[in-house]
Amino acid sequence: MAVDTSRPLDPAAGAKGARGRGGQLHKDGTPPRGRIRNALARHWYAWAMVAPVVIVIGLIIGYPLGRGLYLSLTDANEANVERTIGINHIPATYKNVGLDNFKAILQDQVFWDRLGWTVTWTVCCVALTFSIGLGLAVLLNRRFAGRTLYRSLLILPWAVPAFVSVFAWRLLYNEKNGILNKVLDGGGIDAVPWLNDPTMAKASVIAVNIWLGVPFMLVALLGGLQSIPGELYEAAEMDGAGPWQRFRHITLPGLRSVSSTVILLSTIWTFNMFPVIFLLTRGGPGDATEILVTYAYRLSFVNSPRDFAGASAWGVLILLILMLFAVVYRRSLRKQGEVW
Amino acid sequence: MRDQRRGPLASVGLHTTLVIASAVAVFPPLWLVVTSFKPKSEAFSTDVVKNPTLGNYRHVLGDTEFLTWFGNSLFIVVITTILGVFIAATTGYAVSRFRFPGMRPLMWLLLITQMFPVAILIVPLYNIMSTLGWLNQPISLIVTYLTVAVPFCAWMMKGFFDTIPVEIDESGRVDGLNPFGTFWRLVVPLAKPGLAVTAFYTFITAWAEVAYASAFMTGEDNLTLAAGLQTFVNQYTSDWGSMTAAAVMIAIPAALVFSWAQRHLVAGLTAGATKS
Numbered sequence: 105m106a107v108d109t110s111r112p113l114d115p116a117a118g119a120k121g122a123r124g125r126g127g128q129l130h131k132d133g134t135p136p137r138g139r140i141r142n143a144l145a146r147h148w149y150a151w152a153m154v155a156p157v158v159i160v161i162g163l164i165i166g167y168p169l170g171r172g173l174y175l176s177l178t179d180a181n182e183a184n185v186e187r188t189i190g191i192n193h194i195p196a197t198y199k200n201v202g203l204d205n206f207k208a209i210l211q212d213q214v215f216w217d218r219l220g221w222t223v224t225w226t227v228c229c230v231a232l233t234f235s236i237g238l239g240l241a242v243l244l245n246r247r248f249a250g251r252t253l254y255r256s257l258l259i260l261p262w263a264v265p266a267f268v269s270v271f272a273w274r275l276l277y278n279e280k281n282g283i284l285n286k287v288l289d290g291g292g293i294d295a296v297p298w299l300n301d302p303t304m305a306k307a308s309v310i311a312v313n314i315w316l317g318v319p320f321m322l323v324a325l326l327g328g329l330q331s332i333p334g335e336l337y338e339a340a341e342m343d344g345a346g347p348w349q350r351f352r353h354i355t356l357p358g359l360r361s362v363s364s365t366v367i368l369l370s371t372i373w374t375f376n377m378f379p380v381i382f383l384l385t386r387g388g389p390g391d392a393t394e395i396l397v398t399y400a401y402r403l404s405f406v407n408s409p410r411d412f413a414g415a416s417a418w419g420v421l422i423l424l425i426l427m428l429f430a431v432v433y434r435r436s437l438r439k440q441g442e443v444w
Numbered sequence: 445m446r447d448q449r450r451g452p453l454a455s456v457g458l459h460t461t462l463v464i465a466s467a468v469a470v471f472p473p474l475w476l477v478v479t480s481f482k483p484k485s486e487a488f489s490t491d492v493v494k495n496p497t498l499g500n501y502r503h504v505l506g507d508t509e510f511l512t513w514f515g516n517s518l519f520i521v522v523i524t525t526i527l528g529v530f531i532a533a534t535t536g537y538a539v540s541r542f543r544f545p546g547m548r549p550l551m552w553l554l555l556i557t558q559m560f561p562v563a564i565l566i567v568p569l570y571n572i573m574s575t576l577g578w579l580n581q582p583i584s585l586i587v588t589y590l591t592v593a594v595p596f597c598a599w600m601m602k603g604f605f606d607t608i609p610v611e612i613d614e615s616g617r618v619d620g621l622n623p624f625g626t627f628w629r630l631v632v633p634l635a636k637p638g639l640a641v642t643a644f645y646t647f648i649t650a651w652a653e654v655a656y657a658s659a660f661m662t663g664e665d666n667l668t669l670a671a672g673l674q675t676f677v678n679q680y681t682s683d684w685g686s687m688t689a690a691a692v693m694i695a696i697p698a699a700l701v702f703s704w705a706q707r708h709l710v711a712g713l714t715a716g717a718t719k720s
Contacts, residue, residue, distance in 0.1 A: 143545065149623040153538035154550060156531045157594055164591045165557055168568035175567065185571070240465055243458055250459075256706070257466035263702035264473050265652035267670050268691040272472040275479060275684065283475065315468070323709050369558065369596075376561045379654045383674070397561045404567045405659055412567045419561050426559040 176205055176416035182409040198413070205417035214391075214399075215421075221306070222375060222395040229313045229374045234367060236314065237321025242355070244322070245329040255326075262319035270383040273312045274299075277384075299385050302392035309393050313380050321366060328362030329355070364437050371433075372426055396422050473695065480688035500689035509664045510690055513672035516661075518697070520582045520668065521650040524589045528646040529639055532594050536601025536638075537627050541613065554595040562655045570659055580666045588656050593646040600645070604638030605631065637708035644705035651698055669694050 180198040277298035285295040387394035404415035481496045578584040616626035657668045676687040
């Protein structure tokens with residue numbers, strides 16, 4: 105990822121100042137303090153430019169993360185955190201319970217059930233979104249009449265805010281009166297309980313998430329395809345390679361760096377995809393479509409009393425799972441010779 | 445490109461596939477628009493529109509807090525987008541052009557923040573906002589959305605700046621501009637496609653965010669659109685007429701921003717995805 109940043113530019117820019125000043129400091133014989141000043145003189149532009157991000161991330165993610173980690177080790181809930189009722193200020197009374205929350209969660213079947221479904225959900229969504237996006241991108245990468253129109257129509261779902269789309273889908277899925285069932289009815293098929301039957305609900309939420317995710321995949325992969333030189337295909341055709349061989353040996357390798365990025369990102373996003381499930385089924389029927397994130401949200405904002413400690417512990421576990429995934433993924437890419 | 449010899453059968457197959465896919469892509473939002481023009485009693489009729497009416501729109505605009513929510517959302521999103529694009533651009537430029545101590549950790553930090561589930565941050569953030577007295581204040585959502593959108597945008601901008609030749613920066617330096625001047629006067633104008641994608645992404649993220657908006661904002665007057673829309677269709681009421689009309693009006697600004705950014709999307713994302 106950050107490997108190719110050794111631009112000739114910076115050595116040219118930084119090194120000139122650094123070399124001059126470095127020389128002087130060396131004569132003066134004040135290396136340690138000089139090094140800091142040197143570094144400051146050399147890098148302050150860069151540091152000034154990244155400072156806003158570091159500050160914002162530090163305050164709004166760093167601090168809450170620390171707090172979240174801390175809360176996950178306590179028994180904090182709605183009843184014992186610091187709060188103000190009217191003019192009375194009530195101090196916090198929760199206490200440290202060590203790793204009890206984690207022990208309780210890991211011993212509970214609920215966690216493993218949710219984890220299993222979250223993994224299924226993520227794998228199905230990412231695999232299908234990627235395949236459909238790739239298929240459409242390959243089709244759109246040819247030249248033919250109406251290509252621009254098709255492309256605009258196909259990325260339209262992206263232009264609609266996700267929660268609006270989700271409500272549109274709820275309209276379509278409505279069991280008694282939704283258009284999907286009306287159409288099936290016209291064909292003599294019984295109404296399908298799209299969101300009320302556990303299995304159908306799972307399929308339905310996956311379908312909606314794929315619908316939402318394809319445009320991003322399509323655009324990213326289309327961009328990737330356009331950066332593969334056409335001569336490669338011509339040469340392969342000369343050598344008698346069929347369409348499938350060209351796809352396998354030119355298209356897929358040519359897309360590798362785009363695919364590895366979009367797969368990683370969309371896996372992370374899908375794993376944490378809150379709005380689709382929350383708005384479509386609220387995790388129901390029962391808790392059939394509840395993924396880890398929506399469950400953790402339910403603990404802290406829906407259930408009563410609000411279980412802050414439990415939600416934080418779930419959050420910590422989710423984060424650990426994703427980090428593990430990212431590390432493994434990155435390592436496997438490296439083995440294939442990807443520089444990322 | 446290399447399809448001069450595509451047979452008629454392949455051509456039919458190509459167009460059939462794309463027509464079906466386009467129909468699937470377009471139908472749900474389209475149906476929402478159609479439904480919004482139906483009288484309340486016919487919300488679920490399958491007819492296209494028998495008695496078109498603007499009643500739903502009139503009701504939403506006149507009798508609900510929709511305009512207040514719209515104003516709240518617009519304010520939050522515009523500020524978030526301006527700040528977000530600016531911050532993402534400077535960060536992307538710095539990691540693209542300079543090699544400085546702390547760069548690699550920063551790149552990692554940007555990736556890792558993508559992994560943060562809403563669940564782990566939302567409770568502590570809620571507590572912080574409540575301590576600061578920021579609950580029900582737009583600033584709480586602006587700051588939160590920045591942390592959601594900026595890391596990905598900075599990553600994308602880095603990839604984009606990587607595609608702009610370094611010679612341009614050098615020529616700026618020869619003309620006596622400092623790095624900020626080079627960035628602002630020479631590189632930013634060239635990076636418009638990337639900035640457009642960043643702006644679009646930040647806009648759509650903030651415009652469509654549900655979890656934080658529902659948690660931080662309470663009271664009819666303070667809701668944003670995402671939270672407000674839920675009040676039309678929930679466990680107790682299902683006013684599909686108002687919901688669809690409101691949804692259409694919510695989608696319009698997003699569609700406008702999208703059509704403005706659309707021609708830059710492919711170029712911008714390619715750079716981001718292939719080079720990061």
